[in-house]
Every structure is written in C-alpha cells, then in structure tokens.
Amino acid sequence: MPVVCYPSHTLPPAFLPDLSDASVDDQVIVPARDAAAFRLRAGQAFRIQSIGGPQVGDLNLFNARDLTERFYSGKTRALHGTHVSTGDRLWSSFPSLRPMATVIEDSLAWYGIDADGASVHDVIGTRCDPYTNRLLTGADYHHCCHSNLTRALAAEIGRDLHEAEMLVHDVLNVFMCTGFMRDSGQYFMKASPVRPGDSITFLAEIDLLGVLSACPGGDCGSEHSSDTAACFPLQVDILTLPASALNGWAPPSVSSYDRSHGA
Numbered sequence: 001m002p003v004v005c006y007p008s009h010t011l012p013p014a015f016l017p018d019l020s021d022a023s024v025d026d027q028v029i030v031p032a033r034d035a036a037a038f039r040l041r042a043g044q045a046f047r048i049q050s051i052g053g054p055q056v057g058d059l060n061l062f063n064a065r066d067l068t069e070r071f072y073s074g075k076t077r078a079l080h081g082t083h084v085s086t087g088d089r090l091w092s093s094f095p096s097l098r099p100m101a102t103v104i105e106d107s108l109a110w111y112g113i114d115a116d117g118a119s120v121h122d123v124i125g126t127r128c129d130p131y132t133n134r135l136l137t138g139a140d141y142h143h144c145c146h147s148n149l150t151r152a153l154a155a156e157i158g159r160d161l162h163e164a165e166m167l168v169h170d171v172l173n174v175f176m177c178t179g180f181m182r183d184s185g186q187y188f189m190k191a192s193p194v195r196p197g198d199s200i201t202f203l204a205e206i207d208l209l210g211v212l213s214a215c216p217g218g219d220c221g222s223e224h225s226s227d228t229a230a231c232f233p234l235q236v237d238i239l240t241l242p243a244s245a246l247n248g249w250a251p252p253s254v255s256s257y258d259r260s261h262g263a
C-alpha cells in the first residue's frame, strides 16, 4: 500500500486574507519570450494574470534580503503534490525552509486533475533552458526561460550574467498543464486551459524578489525552446492589503533546526 511520504496535516494552516479591499500599487508587464523582475514586502500580494492569449509563466522567488534563500520546488512538491493551488505554500531552500508565498486565489482551480492525470501550476518541471535544448537538438536558442530569468535577474540585482545565472533555480510553472505519461513516467505538457483574465494570486510571507518568464512555449501545447509557438505577455500586479485583512497573520520564522547535524 502506498503511504504519503510527507503527511502535511501538521503544517500550520494557510492564512487566506480577504482581497476585496486590496489596492493595486504597481504593475509589471512581462514581455513575450522575455522575463521581468518585481519586488514586494511581506504582507503584500502579487497576482499573475494572463493577458492577450494563453501563456505559461516560469516563476523564480528569492528572499529580497538574502538571495541564497530561494524557492525550493522539490520540497514544495514533496509537501503539497505535483501541482499547487489555493492554500498551498511555496517553500524556501535549506536552512530556512519556510513559506515564501501562499497561493490565496487561483482562477484555474476548477481544472482539477484531468483524464490524462494532468493539472495546472506544476512543481515537477524545471525551466526550459539552452543546455538541455543543445543536448537534445544540437541547436542554440537564447530565449528559454532559464536565459530570460538570467538576463532579468542580472539587470535587477546589478550583477553580471554568469553570477546571476547561478542564482536561477527550478520554477513554479504558472498556468502550465502537465503530468506524467502512464507508460513511461515521462514528464508531459499539454495546451494550458489559461485564458486572458485568468490569474493566480500569492500572499508574500517574506520580502520577495520575484522574476517571471513568459515561456517561449506560449501555452506549451506543442513545443518550447523555439520561436514557433504563439506567445503573449503576462501581467504582474502588486497588491497592498488593508491592515484589517492581515489580522492574525505574521511572517514565518526560519526553520528552528539547530544545524548541528549530529556532529
């Protein structure tokens, strides 16, 4: 009998604030086949919205005060499953291991898990990148999400491309519709159900630097790592919540493990 590896019922409950009186304080447009950075404070929220046409986004998140603390897609997957939706958290890397952001609204929650075993917003993919593309096709393509994230991060933090590249990490595949082939277990993608107006909204649990790439795969219904697919921009709104909406919420502490490792 299968047993859930990480039963999550002992996690502190997610805080889901009322957004009805939130105001949009800033807006960032991520151009198609490119990436853009945004910052927000703990207790603010950010909303990623589809505009123009079906489009998948690759999201990196950093602690804005310490770039070594970043989104840990593998542990997020281990705790919440292959895809995230309302109430799930995006966890940070060791030694902090704390929620960086919480999904507080998801207009695609209705999609659930389809007949192919696919769902949306996955933490199973990596990010499309020029190294794997060269490995598999022998060709070079410079607008993979990995490169888009690298360029946007380098510009945002004022470091060179090679330094910034080492900080780019596996992503939350926003709006991407994915699963595993039943016969081979291989990662698959299919056209995202996202349409203009759809969005996913996150509460920032800590001060965040986010970088979002509008994947060259567009809706990722056919291929990525090329200029073939129809691609569209994505919009990121930074939302400020009234203090009353945050009653009962507090930023999470870093892990209390003492890091002695038994030595």
Ligand SMILES: [Zn+2]
Pocket (backbone or CB within 6 Å): 058, 127, 128, 144, 145, 146, 214, 215, 216, 217, 224
């Ligand atoms: Zn991509």
